[in-house]
Amino acid sequence: MIENYPWYKTLDQSDYSLNQGxxxxxxxxxxxxLDIDINQERNTDVSEFNVVILTQSCDLANDKIExxxxxxxxxxENFISEQHDTLKxxxxxxxxxxxxxLGFLPGYHLLNKCELxxxxxxxxxxxxxxxxxxxxxxxxxxxxxxxxxxxxxxxxREHLSQSFAKFFMRVGLPTDIPSFK
Amino acid sequence: MYPNLKNGIIATSILSSFxxxxxxxxxxxxxxxxxxxxxxQNRNNVLSSLSKKYDETDIKLxxxxxxxxxxxxxxxxxxxxxxxxxxxxxxxxNDEEYFVGKPTITYTIKVKVKSVSKFKPTxxxxxxxxx
Numbered sequence: 556m557i558e559n560y561p562w563y564k565t566l567d568q569s570d571y572s573l574n575q576g577x578x579x580x581x582x583x584x585x586x587x588x589l590d591i592d593i594n595q596e597r598n599t600d601v602s603e604f605n606v607v608i609l610t611q612s613c614d615l616a617n618d619k620i621e622x623x624x625x626x627x628x629x630x631x632e633n634f635i636s637e638q639h640d641t642l643k644x645x646x647x648x649x650x651x652x653x654x655x656x657l658g659f660l661p662g663y664h665l666l667n668k669c670e671l672x673x674x675x676x677x678x679x680x681x682x683x684x685x686x687x688x689x690x691x692x693x694x695x696x697x698x699x700x701x702x703x704x705x706x707x708x709x710x711x712r713e714h715l716s717q718s719f720a721k722f723f724m725r726v727g728l729p730t731d732i733p734s735f736k
Numbered sequence: 737m738y739p740n741l742k743n744g745i746i747a748t749s750i751l752s753s754f755x756x757x758x759x760x761x762x763x764x765x766x767x768x769x770x771x772x773x774x775x776x777q778n779r780n781n782v783l784s785s786l787s788k789k790y791d792e793t794d795i796k797l798x799x800x801x802x803x804x805x806x807x808x809x810x811x812x813x814x815x816x817x818x819x820x821x822x823x824x825x826x827x828x829x830n831d832e833e834y835f836v837g838k839p840t841i842t843y844t845i846k847v848k849v850k851s852v853s854k855f856k857p858t859x860x861x862x863x864x865x866x867x
Contacts, residue, residue, distance in 0.1 A: 581840055581841075584839075585847075588847070588849070591849050591852060592849070593849055593850070593851065593852065594848060594849070594850065595848065595849070596846050596847070596848050597846070597847055597848070597849075598844050598845070598846055598847075599844065599845060599846075599847050600842055600843070600844055600845075601842065601843055601844070601845055602839035602841070602842040603839055603840045603841045603842070604839050604840065605840060627837055627839070629837045629838075634835070634837055637835075637836065637837065637838060638835050638836070641834075641835065642835075662834070662835075663835065680835075680837070682835075682837050684834070685837070
């Protein structure tokens with residue numbers, strides 16, 4: 556039964572379609588200029604992120620948007636090793652892994668590891684707190700250069716989308732009901 | 737490495753909660769995580785280690801240790817298993833924890849802005865326009 560619901564599939568190089576849940580690696584994200592002077596050269600930073608598409612597939616297919624929403628994702632072990640100040644002990648790391656797996660950290664979503672032939676990937680942490688809008692024309696052209704790509708399949712794709720929605724619709728109550736413990 | 741880690745953590749968490757309330761420094765965790773064969777043995781090992789480290793004439797510390805012994809003795813059987821769950825209180829929705837991810841690479845480029853125009857939103861759903 557479980558084999559009928561794989562997490563991922565690979566896309567051929569000739570498949571240029573864009574869907575929610577598609578992984579785009581090393582996508583360049585331009586940092587906007589603080590001061591815009593017409594016809595003046597300025598330096599700006601470009602950061603490359605491995606991202607997953609959050610925009611709904613139907614909007615992408617029907618060209619209903621100009622900017623595609625993407626969220627960066629990181630290999631889980633790399634992500635954890637970067638959190639020097641907050642995840643120090645094995646206990647804290649184990650607790651973090653369980654919390655993100657169960658959805659107790661709204662800003663983050665855990666994706667399963669990928670063990671497809673010729674395409675293996677560690678567990679990944681998707682960061683909803685820092686999302687980016689990428690022009691769809693640029694994204695389509697960039698994707699054509701990538702070759703084989705990875706796609707997140709249903710219902711894990713919808714689970715990602717739901718998790719993102721929960722992050723954005725969360726409400727902080729000024730006076731909450733106290734714990735029953 | 738610590739086959740009865742749960743039991744070690746029981747003692748550690750109990751000690752931490754009492755010690756932190758009186759500002760007595762918490763001993764090195766490695767000293768507390770012994771390798772016991774039973775909970776009782778571990779509890780006694782822990783408290784014994786703690787007593788040896790600190791001055792035994794310290795009345796404040798002795799009072800705290802007695803409280804710990806009393807509380808530890810009140811835990812029996814499966815209650816200890818529950819108390820040993822290091823994740824129990826962690827499993828609440830936590831919006832405050834913030835973690836930072838880094839891009840794979842960052843570089844600087846030169847850009848020249850040729851013009852600036854106001855973005856004009858387009859309604860894609862004609863049906864909405866007709867409503």
